[in-house]
Amino acid sequence: MLLYKQKKNQVAKGKRFLLSVTVLGSAGPIRFVVNEEELVAAVIDTALKSYAREGRLPILGSDLNDFLLYCRNAASDAISPWETIGSLGARNFMLCKKPQHLKAADDGRSTAAFAQKGGSGSWKAWINKSLNLKISPRWISYILIK
Incomplete structure (x- = not known):
């Protein structure tokens, strides 16, 4: 056997x-x-x-x-x-x-770092940051159209 x-x-x-x-x-x-x-x-x-x-x-x-x-x-x-x-x-x-909000919660990072990361890709935020001014979205649209 x-x-x-x-x-x-x-x-x-x-x-x-x-x-x-x-x-x-x-x-x-x-x-x-x-x-x-x-x-x-x-x-x-x-x-x-x-x-x-x-x-x-x-x-x-x-x-x-x-x-x-x-x-x-x-x-x-x-x-x-x-x-x-x-x-x-x-x-x-x-x-x-x-989802992004779950990743931030699981990593234990502060919500400020998450908010900063989320807003950095916006072109409006880039213009405001570049000019160091608070420009309303209505004026940005007006400037871009002209």
């Missing part, structure tokens, strides 16, 4: 299953095998690495703290990064970027 010997590099912890992660804005899902005891944060990290390795667009980045994972079968809140993926009983997930 021949006995099955487990390979040295293969881990025998828990069940493994095929996971499908759809990235919001991407063409199709990413599929990979995970251990049921893996944390959601590790699944997000693996999905981001697979996404980048495949050269998919749009480019997302690699910081797993900028993303949320949702279960596609249930309309619910984002899954906690500290939960195990097997405890959810689902195999299909959606990966989305965190």
Whole structure:
């Protein structure tokens, strides 16, 4: 009788299953095998690495703290990064970027830094800052039209 010997590099912890992660804005899902005891944060990290390795667009980045994972079968809140993926009983997930206001709250930065970052891209703010004057938007529109 021949006995099955487990390979040295293969881990025998828990069940493994095929996971499908759809990235919001991407063409199709990413599929990979995970251990049921893996944390959601590790699944997000693996999905981001697979996404980048495949050269998919749009480019997302690699910081797993900028993303949320949702279960596609249930309309619910984002899954906690500290939960195990097997405890959810689902195999299909959606990966989305965190909204800007959630990123600022999670980073622990002050709201002033967030407000400054948000206003710096406005052309009205640039004109006001450049001229060091408070010009009303009505006058800016008038100047640009003429």
